Amino acid sequence: QVQLVESGGGLVQAGGSLRLSCAASGRFFSTYRMGWFRQAPGQEREFVASISYGGGSLNYVDSVKGRFTIARDNAKKTVDLQMNSLKPEDTAVYYCAAGRSDNYYSSSGYDYWGQGTQVTVSS
Numbered sequence: 001q002v003q004l005v006e007s008g009g010g011l012v013q014a015g016g017s018l019r020l021s022c023a024a025s026g027r028f029f030s031t032y033r034m035g036w037f038r039q040a041p042g043q044e045r046e047f048v049a050s051i052s053y054g055g056g057s058l059n060y061v062d063s064v065k066g067r068f069t070i071a072r073d074n075a076k077k078t079v080d081l082q083m084n085s086l087k088p089e090d091t092a093v094y095y096c097a098a099g100r101s102d103n104y105y106s107s108s109g110y111d112y113w114g115q116g117t118q119v120t121v122s123s
Contacts, residue, residue: 002029003024005023006117007117023078034050035050035099038092039093064090
């Protein structure tokens with residue numbers, strides 16, 4: 001069992017930066033792939049980024065490549081999402097997720113979810 005709590009969301013102007021953090025509790029954090037998803041009002045939940053168990057494999061949705069960076073610290077049981085050059089279309093609730101599937105781009109590949117943190121980017 002893994003519990004996840006996100007933090008770091010907020011309101012930022014276009015072009016600005018935010019750093020989201022996800023703190024995990026429970027055992028075996030280092031054995032889980034970690035992912036970030038987002039959901040805008042009226043839209044389906046969307047894959048944003050994932051990082052493998054040891055941090056050696058990173059994946060991003062095309063729309064955030066070059067702007068967002070995912071990183072994890074297995075000793076601290078945290079996974080962060082650094083978001084730079086933010087755009088209004090990045091506005092969404094961002095969710096942290098943990099899973100053991102290789103299906104990193106689908107929400108079905110994750111077993112545990114945080115409660116989400118709101119990110120709002122103004123134009």
